Amino acid sequence: MKIAIVCYPTFGGSGVVATELGIALAKRGHEVHFITYRQPVRLDLLMERVFFHEVNVPDYPLFHYQPYELALSSKLVNIIKAYHIDLLHVHYAIPHAYAGYMAKKMLQQEGMNIPMVTTLHGTDITLVGNHPFYKPAVTFSINKSDYVTSVSKSLKEDTLRLFTIKRDINVIPNFIEQGNIKEGFTDCQRDLMAQPHERIITHISNMRAVKCIPDVIKVFAKIQEEIPAKLIMVGEGPEREPGENLCDELGIGKKVVWLGNSNEIDKILCFSDLFLLPSRAESFGLAALEAMAHGVPVVSSNAGGLSEVNVNGISGYLSDIGDVDTMATNALSILTEDSTLQRFKEQARAEAKKFDIDYIVPMYEEIYEKALGKSQKKARA
Numbered sequence: 336m337k338i339a340i341v342c343y344p345t346f347g348g349s350g351v352v353a354t355e356l357g358i359a360l361a362k363r364g365h366e367v368h369f370i371t372y373r374q375p376v377r378l379d380l381l382m383e384r385v386f387f388h389e390v391n392v393p394d395y396p397l398f399h400y401q402p403y404e405l406a407l408s409s410k411l412v413n414i415i416k417a418y419h420i421d422l423l424h425v426h427y428a429i430p431h432a433y434a435g436y437m438a439k440k441m442l443q444q445e446g447m448n449i450p451m452v453t454t455l456h457g458t459d460i461t462l463v464g465n466h467p468f469y470k471p472a473v474t475f476s477i478n479k480s481d482y483v484t485s486v487s488k489s490l491k492e493d494t495l496r497l498f499t500i501k502r503d504i505n506v507i508p509n510f511i512e513q514g515n516i517k518e519g520f521t522d523c524q525r526d527l528m529a530q531p532h533e534r535i536i537t538h539i540s541n542m543r544a545v546k547c548i549p550d551v552i553k554v555f556a557k558i559q560e561e562i563p564a565k566l567i568m569v570g571e572g573p574e575r576e577p578g579e580n581l582c583d584e585l586g587i588g589k590k591v592v593w594l595g596n597s598n599e600i601d602k603i604l605c606f607s608d609l610f611l612l613p614s615r616a617e618s619f620g621l622a623a624l625e626a627m628a629h630g631v632p633v634v635s636s637n638a639g640g641l642s643e644v645n646v647n648g649i650s651g652y653l654s655d656i657g658d659v660d661t662m663a664t665n666a667l668s669i670l671t672e673d674s675t676l677q678r679f680k681e682q683a684r685a686e687a688k689k690f691d692i693d694y695i696v697p698m699y700e701e702i703y704e705k706a707l708g709k710s711q712k713k714a715r716a
Contacts, residue, residue, distance in 0.1 A: 336703060337366045339414060341407070341435065342426040344375040348621040349456035352486070352509050353426040354378050359512070359696045361385045370414055372403070388414050404430040404437070411438035415449055422703055423451045425480075428460065429469060432476035439479075450706035452699075453480035455504075457618025457639075460494050474498045481706045484699075487640030490618040505702060508643070509619045510695035511628040513688055516601070525606035528592060529565040534670045536564055537607040537631070539600065539622050540614075542572025547636070549574075549581055550613040550659050554634070556585050557663035562670060566591045569603060604629035608676060609666055612636070612645075615656045620644045627651075628687035632679035634666045644690070650683040 338360060342353030354375040357367040361384040368386045369375060380387055392406045411434065414420065423438070425431035432453045442449055453476070460473075477483055477500055484507045485491040491504045529535050536555055540546040548568075555566040568578065568591060575593065582588045597603065604610075610626035612635040617623075619640040623633045627644070633651035635641050636658075647653045652665035669679050 336707075337368070337419060337421045338703070339368045339370055339411065339418075339420045339423045340426070341370050341411070341423070341431045342375065344371045344373040344378075348509070348619070349427045349454075350375055351377055352456070352621065353424075353454075355510070355512065355692070356696065356699065358382065358385065359692050360699075363696065363700075366418075368414060368418060368420065370407070370410060386418075404434045407431070407434040408437040408441070411435065412441050415442060415447070416445075420449065422706060423449050424454065424699075424703075425451060426454045427456050428453060428473050428476055432480060433472055436476055436479045448710050450481040450710040451479075452482045452484065452702055452706055453477060454484045454486070454507075455490055455494060455618075456486055457490060457616075460490060460497065460618075470498070474500070478502055481709060482702050484702060486619045487643050489640040489643065493618075493639075505698075507695060507698045507702070508690055509621045509624060510690050510692045511624055511687055512692045513628060516628050524602075528567060528606060530563070533563040533565050534558075534608045535567060535606055536609045536611055536666070537567045537569065537603060537626070538611045539569040539603075539626075540572070540612075542568075542570045542574040542578070544574060545614055545616050546572075546574065547613045547615055547657070548578040550657065550662070551611050552578055552581050552585065552587075552591070553659045554611055554613065554662045554666060555591070556587055557659070558666050558670070559587060559590055561667055564590070564670075567603060567607065568593045569595075569597050569600070571596050600625065601629070604631055607631045609634060609670060610651075611662070611666070612641070613654075613656070613659070613662060614638050614641070617641045623651075624687055624690055627683040628690075630680040630684040632669050632676075632683045634662050634669070636662075644686075646686055650686040651679065 340357045343350040354377045361367045366384045370388045372390045390407050390410045392401045425435045435451045483502045484505045486509050488506050538551045558564050582591045610631045610633045612623050617639040624644050627650050633645045635645050636656045637653040645651050654661040
């Protein structure tokens with residue numbers, strides 16, 4: 336099957352999932368074409384059956400905002416025709432589903448009927464997509480997709496609540512490639528981050544307000560009052576500087592390490608003892624799943640799809656949004672005793688295996704087959 340994948344090429348969850356899915360599909364024998372404005376961060380082009388096509392937007396002084404949707408839809412038409420693409424899979428409703436629909440209509444004028452699968456990831460529905468400016472276009476694009484998938488039951492429920500949707504929404508969760516997870520590093524270098532007797536707590540995000548960075552810091556402040564600990568903060572975003580200031584105000588600045596964006600997440604998680612994710616909204620919680628796959632228990636909020644990933648009392652604990660006291664208590668119950676920590680580490684890894692890519696990719700392939708069958712039936716009609 337020849338599949339065109341449209342996604343954002345950034346560190347965000349939707350781009351990472353789309354890229355890893357495409358790579359997995361290529362390994363399973365499909366030909367995959369990524370179409371976006373920059374090479375996706377996790378894409379290695381030295382792979383069989385993987386291609387990248389850059390969308391360039393000419394800079395015309397006439398436009399106050401350059402028309403990316405127009406450039407993308409035109410690029411899609413050209414790539415689909417040139418490479419005889421069978422199916423289009425767009426990740427994130429805005430603007431990809433809208434551009435995909437326009438490409439479909441242009442191709443139909445030439446007698447080509449390309450099925451489109453749209454995957455909803457989170458803020459494309461709950462935040463940006465629900466804005467009055469965009470809501471009609473998002474609703475239209477979803478309803479005009481041949482098949483729609485959502486990364487969690489929670490996001491499906493939000494979509495049906497916020498939009499008037501006429502399509503069925505298939506829940507296909509995010510995934511992890513367990514085979515790529517290293518359970519130990521010979522050069523883990525834990526001693527660069529903390530002393531042997533100190534626990535290492537980690538948070539990884541884009542550090543937007545929705546990630547509740549102040550709550551991460553407050554929970555850690557309570558933890559380090561009881562046991563020796565260090566906090567590793569990974570990522571960049573608008574909440575980083577206020578977070579650093581809060582650490583200084585609480586007198587814990589020397590116990591917090593800010594690493595910025597990093598390509599060494601595996602190494603960071605290999606020496607982590609606990610992952611904090613007190614977000615006030617999470618469509619799925621891919622960062623939590625990645626931590627669990629490395630054997631790192633998770634203390635999180637119960638926002639959105641997190642309860643579908645982090646099993647309370649097994650892989651970690653769930654608490655109400657903003658309840659930093661309970662989060663700290665739960666964290667200490669995991670961290671204080673070595674035997675308890677080891678048990679939670681093993682349980683976290685076991686839960687993560689349920690989301691292994693080998694279980695999830697066939698779900699997408701089944702959707703693709705249905706979409707192609709539906710498209711071929713239309714062509715014969």
